[in-house]
Amino acid sequence: MHPLPLRPPAMLAQAAASLDILSHGRFELALGTGGYRDAIASMGAPRLTPGQAVDALEEGIAIIRAAWDTDAPGGIRHLGERYRVEGAPRGPRPAHDMGIWLGAYQPRMLRMTGRLADGWLPSLSRYRSFAELGAGNAVIDEAAAEAGRSPAGIRRLLNLDREREPWQLAELALEHGVSGFILMARDVRAIERFAAETAPAVRELVAAGRSPPPPDLLPHLNATPHHSNATPHRWNAAPHHPSATPRSKLRPPPNALPPQPEGHRCPQNRERRRRPRGREGRRWPPCRRRTTGCGSAPSGSGTNPPAPPGRPPTRIAATPPGSRPPDGT
Structure with missing residues (x-):
């Protein structure tokens, strides 16, 4: 996740494309408006209000995509309120169709994600519960539909501040369409454990959750709940949004x-x-x-x-x- 105010968009586009070429197409670019404004200003970047930072990010996305479009004639030309690029050369072209992910939380940023971005990358620590991701998904889906885009084409990812149980990550994948998790940890052992144990377990649970329920359990799923406040069975619940799969079967009632x-x-x-x-x-x-x-x-x-x-x-x-x-x- 890179705060855009620290680098000019045209130069950032070249750096990202170069890293993608060196890594054989394994690099993706995640952008943010820069939440730590004091730290950004201390490095010499302009101090922007939240509204100005969102405007600058929208202009920056247009410049970055223009820099990667090496088939377009001429150089990059963008005369905006925050950035001015006049004839800068295009390229290099990324090794693959590199996406732009946005770390968005407020409604305006979420709508921009639906209109312009290829993925949504929030941090789970910013939410009090998993259910709050649903509100952000709804805003993104609505903005994507209004822009004529398919909501399922916008990838949903999540930063993890600490290790989570596999069933929790599988539930996020099945109920909220999260297709990738990034563990922000400094402990090498935690990262190795996440890759060797947690990730395979989550894949197994998600694969099981996407399969139909066993036929011998259907009579029990259709039985009357044991109390009046019982929640609907996850097998019978509707998916949250088009990019989500049917509800998890991790913990049946x-x-x-x-x-x-x-x-x-x-x-x-x-x-x-x-x-x-x-x-x-x-x-x-x-x-x-x-x-x-x-x-x-x-x-x-x-x-x-x-x-x-x-x-x-x-x-x-x-x-x-x-x-x-x-x-x-």
Whole structure:
């Protein structure tokens, strides 16, 4: 993410294209108006108001795209209020169709993203909850449609200030259309762990979330919710915007899986027996390892849920209330 006021747009376009050529088409350009105005002014750049900075960014995007368009005749010519370029040579051409991503938060910047940008790159730390991304997506989609662009053509990315659980990132991908995550970390071990463990797990969860629900679970998905405030099943929820995929299947509601016999204890995590009573009157919280085939649920009657495809079913024996399961189960 580069604050545009620190470099003239024509020179920034040449530098970005050169890096893209040297990296064999692996460079993308992310721009911002420059939120740290005092630091920018201390380096000799002009001090702009927020409105002036947005105007300058819009002009800068036009200059950068003109610099990359080596097929156009003549040099770059732009006579704007913030930038003036008169006959500067075009090029070099990037090694691939390089996009311009914008770090936008306010409505005017979000609308510019929908009209002119190739991607939206906010930081998750600026939002209090994941749901706030939906409001920004809606503004971008509306502006893109008004400009005659497809909202699905605008890539959604996200800066991460710290490591997140794979299911959280998969939910952002499935519900809000986020297709790329950038971990801002100085710890080399955190970056290696993110690449070696988190990223493959997120890809696996997203692939599972985009597949249709198993046929043997459909009767349970259509069952009546266990309480009046139950949220709709994620399988049946509509996607947020055209670039999003159907809702995540990462954490189905409790009634999406058949309940276990009375007194069931999950043998895969015995420490959970020391925890207090779960919410909504459940005797034991659902097992965190539901995806392995255990699928422990609130006390009741029923059978174990089917194991995922490719895995043998896990046999769980019911134990009377107050008794301990035998070792090795």
